[in-house]
Amino acid sequence: MSRIGKLPIQIPAGVTLTIKDNVVTVKGPKGELTQNVNPDIRISLEDGVLQLTRPGEEKSYRAMHGLYRSLINNMVIGVSAGYTKKLELVGVGYRVTNTGQVLDLSLGYTHNIYLQLPDEVKVETKTERNKNPLIILESADKQLIGQVCAKIRSFRMPEPYKGKGIRFVGEVIRRKSGKSAGK
Numbered sequence: 001m002s003r004i005g006k007l008p009i010q011i012p013a014g015v016t017l018t019i020k021d022n023v024v025t026v027k028g029p030k031g032e033l034t035q036n037v038n039p040d041i042r043i044s045l046e047d048g049v050l051q052l053t054r055p056g057e058e059k060s061y062r063a064m065h066g067l068y069r070s071l072i073n074n075m076v077i078g079v080s081a082g083y084t085k086k087l088e089l090v091g092v093g094y095r096v097t098n099t100g101q102v103l104d105l106s107l108g109y110t111h112n113i114y115l116q117l118p119d120e121v122k123v124e125t126k127t128e129r130n131k132n133p134l135i136i137l138e139s140a141d142k143q144l145i146g147q148v149c150a151k152i153r154s155f156r157m158p159e160p161y162k163g164k165g166i167r168f169v170g171e172v173i174r175r176k177s178g179k180s181a182g183k
Contacts, residue, residue, distance in 0.1 A: 005065030009050040009073050012080045017050065019043050024072055028079030031120070031140040035075060037068050050076075078140035085149050087135040091156070091164040096133045098125045103135070107156045107166075121148055134169070 011017055015028040024043065025034045037043060041064055042053045052069050054061040077083075089096055095106040103123060105113040117123055120141055126134040135152065139145040149168075158165035160176040167173060 003066075005052055005054065005062075005069045007069065009069065009076060011045075011048045011050060011076060015076060015080050017045060017076070019045065024075070026072070026075045026079050028076075028140075030079045030082045033075040033079060033141060035068075035071050037072075038064050041065060041068050074142045078142055082138055082140050083142050083145050085137045085145055086169040087137070087149060087152060087166055088132040088169050089135070089156075089166055090132050090158070094133060094156075094164075095127065096125050096135055097127075098123050103152070105152075105155060113155055115152065117148060118144060120144055135166075 015026060017027075018025045022037050022039050023034055024037055025032065040055055040061060042055075044051050044053070050072065052065060052072075054065040089105075089107070091108060093106070093108060097104045101117045101119065101121075101123065103115040103117060103125075105115065107113060117137075120139050121144060122138040124136040124138075126136065137145055137148060139148075153166045156165045158167045158171070158173045160174060161178060163173050163175060165173075
């Protein structure tokens with residue numbers, strides 16, 4: 001039995017979950033999310049506890065069992081508590097501002113990078129004196145916020161020699177010594 005798939009999902013107060021034609025819809029204070037589920041995976045909701053079961057022990061069923069349980073659990077957490085990611089820009093002259101859903105990044109290139117963010121993601125930027133600029137992203141959709149973070153990081157990945165680039169707050173970059181260390 002899948003260790004992840006067999007875990008029950010507790011539905012918190014204020015969150016409603018509906019199952020119709022293999023489509024799971026979760027509504028909560030932070031928003032509404034939907035997910036298509038393979039018809040072979042059975043979903044049962046009893047007394048605020050959601051349980052997923054699979055028809056057999058085939059490899060594809062075992063894989064889908066854990067996958068759909070994780071996706072639905074992420075949806076429940078997202079609409080009740082939400083997800084927050086913080087990115088910091090490390091580098092001399094790196095700046096960020098936002099105008100609504102448009103992010104304006106100045107990352108040492110000859111031009112600024114403008115990124116239009118989806119409406120489901122709330123963005124906030126902070127620039128304080130003698131501190132690295134921050135990008136704070138909030139969303140109910142874990143997959144979407146991860147995708148947006150990956151896109152922003154792709155503009156300037158953290159490099160191992162000086163540690164410059166866009167990284168998550170608290171992320172540790174493995175540093176390399178330069179040429180002079182070999183002598």
